Amino acid sequence: MSTLNIAIQGVPGSFHHQVALAKFGENTEILSFNQFEPVAKSVATGEADFAVMAIENSIAGAIFPNYELLDRYELTVRDEYYLPIAHQLMALPGQKIEDIKEVRSHPMALLQCKAFFAEHPSIELKDDIDTAAVSKQIATHQWKGIGAIASTIAADIYGLEILAKDIQTVKNNFTRFIILQKQKEILDFIPNKASIKVTLKNEKGILAKLLTLMSENGLDLSKIQSVPVIQKPWEYSFFMDTVFEDHQVFKQTMEEIQERFGEVKIFGEYISRK
Amino acid sequence: MSTLNIAIQGVPGSFHHQVALAKFGENTEILSFNQFEPVAKSVATGEADFAVMAIENSIAGAIFPNYELLDRYELTVRDEYYLPIAHQLMALPGQKIEDIKEVRSHPMALLQCKAFFAEHPSIELKDDIDTAAVSKQIATHQWKGIGAIASTIAADIYGLEILAKDIQTVKNNFTRFIILQKQKEILDFIPNKASIKVTLKNEKGILAKLLTLMSENGLDLSKIQSVPVIQKPWEYSFFMDTVFEDHQVFKQTMEEIQERFGEVKIFGEYISRK
Numbered sequence: 001m002s003t004l005n006i007a008i009q010g011v012p013g014s015f016h017h018q019v020a021l022a023k024f025g026e027n028t029e030i031l032s033f034n035q036f037e038p039v040a041k042s043v044a045t046g047e048a049d050f051a052v053m054a055i056e057n058s059i060a061g062a063i064f065p066n067y068e069l070l071d072r073y074e075l076t077v078r079d080e081y082y083l084p085i086a087h088q089l090m091a092l093p094g095q096k097i098e099d100i101k102e103v104r105s106h107p108m109a110l111l112q113c114k115a116f117f118a119e120h121p122s123i124e125l126k127d128d129i130d131t132a133a134v135s136k137q138i139a140t141h142q143w144k145g146i147g148a149i150a151s152t153i154a155a156d157i158y159g160l161e162i163l164a165k166d167i168q169t170v171k172n173n174f175t176r177f178i179i180l181q182k183q184k185e186i187l188d189f190i191p192n193k194a195s196i197k198v199t200l201k202n203e204k205g206i207l208a209k210l211l212t213l214m215s216e217n218g219l220d221l222s223k224i225q226s227v228p229v230i231q232k233p234w235e236y237s238f239f240m241d242t243v244f245e246d247h248q249v250f251k252q253t254m255e256e257i258q259e260r261f262g263e264v265k266i267f268g269e270y271i272s273r274k
Numbered sequence: 275m276s277t278l279n280i281a282i283q284g285v286p287g288s289f290h291h292q293v294a295l296a297k298f299g300e301n302t303e304i305l306s307f308n309q310f311e312p313v314a315k316s317v318a319t320g321e322a323d324f325a326v327m328a329i330e331n332s333i334a335g336a337i338f339p340n341y342e343l344l345d346r347y348e349l350t351v352r353d354e355y356y357l358p359i360a361h362q363l364m365a366l367p368g369q370k371i372e373d374i375k376e377v378r379s380h381p382m383a384l385l386q387c388k389a390f391f392a393e394h395p396s397i398e399l400k401d402d403i404d405t406a407a408v409s410k411q412i413a414t415h416q417w418k419g420i421g422a423i424a425s426t427i428a429a430d431i432y433g434l435e436i437l438a439k440d441i442q443t444v445k446n447n448f449t450r451f452i453i454l455q456k457q458k459e460i461l462d463f464i465p466n467k468a469s470i471k472v473t474l475k476n477e478k479g480i481l482a483k484l485l486t487l488m489s490e491n492g493l494d495l496s497k498i499q500s501v502p503v504i505q506k507p508w509e510y511s512f513f514m515d516t517v518f519e520d521h522q523v524f525k526q527t528m529e530e531i532q533e534r535f536g537e538v539k540i541f542g543e544y545i546s547r548k
């Protein structure tokens with residue numbers, strides 16, 4: 001069997017890399033991109049076999065532009081993965097926390113460590129694009145006095161020392177990732193979760209009717225987000241995740257929605273990992 | 275009357291600055307922050323009288339972390355503003371588009387100009403934190419061969435030349451901003467729109483019932499987004515915007531939701547500007 005190519009956003013040591021390792025093991029080729037768009041594209045063109053993409057965070061909610069990519073590149077959601085988020089404060093070896101004047105990280109990571117930094121008001125916080133990339137820069141440039149917030153793997157890869165462990169404010173925080181693939185394969189399992197998009201007709205109360213039908217048919221909603229349809233100011237699409245017990249009933253409900261409510265697009269059917 | 279202090283995220287010339295000018299005129303003090311968190315905080319502490327904050331984009335959907343800030347800092351939504359998004363490609367004066375090797379901007383701005391850059395494949399795209407900040411850096415460091423995507427105002431402020439006008443792919447794209455204030459003031463107008471958060475009891479089909487009630491009472495939904503309640507994995511909150519004709523009916527409906535469905539928090543009542 002040839003090695004799988006897995007597309008991720010971020011440098012080695014990033015959270016995406018962690019998920020790729022957990023899901024596909026060590027024996028893969030990691031294709032590392034610095035934006036999400038080329039990640040999606042690499043799967044669409046066949047350059048990558050799979051992509052790992054963050055899609056939802058328990059603090060930040062949906063990472064919306066990634067839904068848009070999934071939709072536009074016609075990708076299939078093959079699986080999901082919940083990664084517990086643990087933030088480590090790290091710096092060049094030999095420094096103490098008092099030596100750190102500045103911490104650079106992704107705004108979301110900084111937000112998630114708010115309480116910790118409130119206790120260290122002399123540390124200046126700066127936004128950066130990536131968490132692990134800052135670790136890499138500190139190591140490359142041998143920057144003293146600058147800290148990164150990233151994963152234990154990033155500390156290992158770039159030879160940094162962890163100054164404070166698990167500094168995230170909320171302890172059971174997680175990020176939800178989806179595993180993307182190009183083809184819709186024939187499923188060798190019975191799914192109990194699906195990601196869909198429904199573009200509703202412009203009728204009063206139609207969303208309430210749609211959700212009533214889904215609820216009556218045993219389709220629980222684990223996520224909903226409205227999206228204005230571009231250039232049609234009064235129409236809305238809804239990205240939804242739904243969990244169900246009976247796959248046949250799910251399929252029948254999707255057909256009924258297509259007939260009565262509007263256009264249905266199924267991004268993928270998979271097994272709930274929560 | 276003393277000058278109003280208006281908090282914005284971004285440097286002068288940013289889209290937030292544009293909205294602040296449009297809404298409050300020239301005779302204000304702009305407090306410029308590089309993250310959204312201190313923007314919200316400055317209103318909560320009274321340092322700023324108002325804040326201007328992007329909350330929704332017709333491509334990106336909801337800018338979720340800003341809802342979280344609005345919620346956490348107990349701010350009031352006083353008004354909304356729709357800014358048509360127009361992206362200009364700019365660089366140091368005297369350069370041609372063929373001279374530009376690299377364009378740096380916010381990932382969202384790059385995404386919004388996708389079709390333009392597909393026609394200029396030799397230009398490398400790089401993510402940056404801010405749009406206008408790149409214009410400022412180009413001017414400060416006199417960087418040749420590097421372009422920014424920002425507003426006409428940014429080109430004026432930093433003395434850059436526009437190489438290509440209105441390069442956004444979708445022409446009627448807009449960003450929705452909200453105007454934030456600390457106090458809930460007594461309204462001198464009758465509102466027809468409100469931003470609310472409802473934290474629902476964990477009951478099967480409860481969202482469908484809630485939306486049915488709202489629809490029957492003439493409360494149209496212009497936005498809905500589910501948010502997992504942190505540390506309560508099976509509970510959800512929903513951020514919603516609703517448009518209505520009768521303010522009294524709106525208030526009665528909120529009371530009924532509070533009694534029957536769960537906790538209601540009203541972020542603000544205002545006039546729809548769409």
